[in-house]
Amino acid sequence: DAGVTQSPTHLIKTRGQQVTLRCSPKSGHDTVSWYQQALGQGPQFIFQYYEEEERQRGNFPDRFSGHQFPNYSSELNVNALLLGDSALYLCASSLYSSGNTIYFGEGSWLTVV
Amino acid sequence: AQSVTQPDIHITVSEGASLELRCNYSYGATPYLFWYVQSPGQGLQLLLKYFSGDTLVQGIKGFEAEFKRSQSSFNLRKPSVHWSDAAEYFCAVGEPGGSQGNLIFGKGTKLSVKP
Numbered sequence: 001d002a003g004v005t006q007s008p009t010h011l012i013k014t015r016g017q018q019v020t021l022r023c024s025p026k027s028g029h030d031t032v033s034w035y036q037q038a039l040g041q042g043p044q045f046i047f048q049y050y051e052e053e054e055r056q057r058g059n060f061p062d063r064f065s066g067h068q069f070p071n072y073s074s075e076l077n078v079n080a081l082l083l084g085d086s087a088l089y090l091c092a093s094s095l096y097s098s099g100n101t102i103y104f105g106e107g108s109w110l111t112v113v
Numbered sequence: 114a115q116s117v118t119q120p121d122i123h124i125t126v127s128e129g130a131s132l133e134l135r136c137n138y139s140y141g142a143t144p145y146l147f148w149y150v151q152s153p154g155q156g157l158q159l160l161l162k163y164f165s166g167d168t169l170v171q172g173i174k175g176f177e178a179e180f181k182r183s184q185s186s187f188n189l190r191k192p193s194v195h196w197s198d199a200a201e202y203f204c205a206v207g208e209p210g211g212s213q214g215n216l217i218f219g220k221g222t223k224l225s226v227k228p
Binding site for chain 1: 157215
């Protein structure tokens, strides 16, 4: 049973560019959440997708957008990259109903130069 | 505002010694509580969680945590640390009854283990 898988694992982008990160949830899960973890910090919630809709959003600008597909996989898009967007981006999946544990992928390391 | 505080940025313990990592939270009601561990360059692995009931929670790898409502704390403990426990530990809170996708994390405590 595959866990949460993310791609790519590492990437380098230039300021002003756009990036797309991908996530496949754990088998049986229907909800995907995205987090940003800057170096030396705890993860910060970006947004959550369920039934192909954004259900909750953290304190992130509109440059951060997402999508969920019918197979529950998800993408995180970041436009107009800033140096400060350099971080580990973590995807987590779960069942939407209450009280379920969320499982994290190993993340995508984004470096903006 | 909802927040999680982990007062210790870095802790060093000797192998075989006991460990306690502190976590305090600020939340409107009693939240769901979690401890995660992150090895270098890796994602987060759930150690244990508290939703309700018995305030002493057992987790994986010999870890336990105790919820103290009066102190708004959820400290993580292990009686005897192994070298493989060296990692970063994060305390997190989630909305009670919610989908748990939106967790608030502390800044983490890095654990080093001396031989």
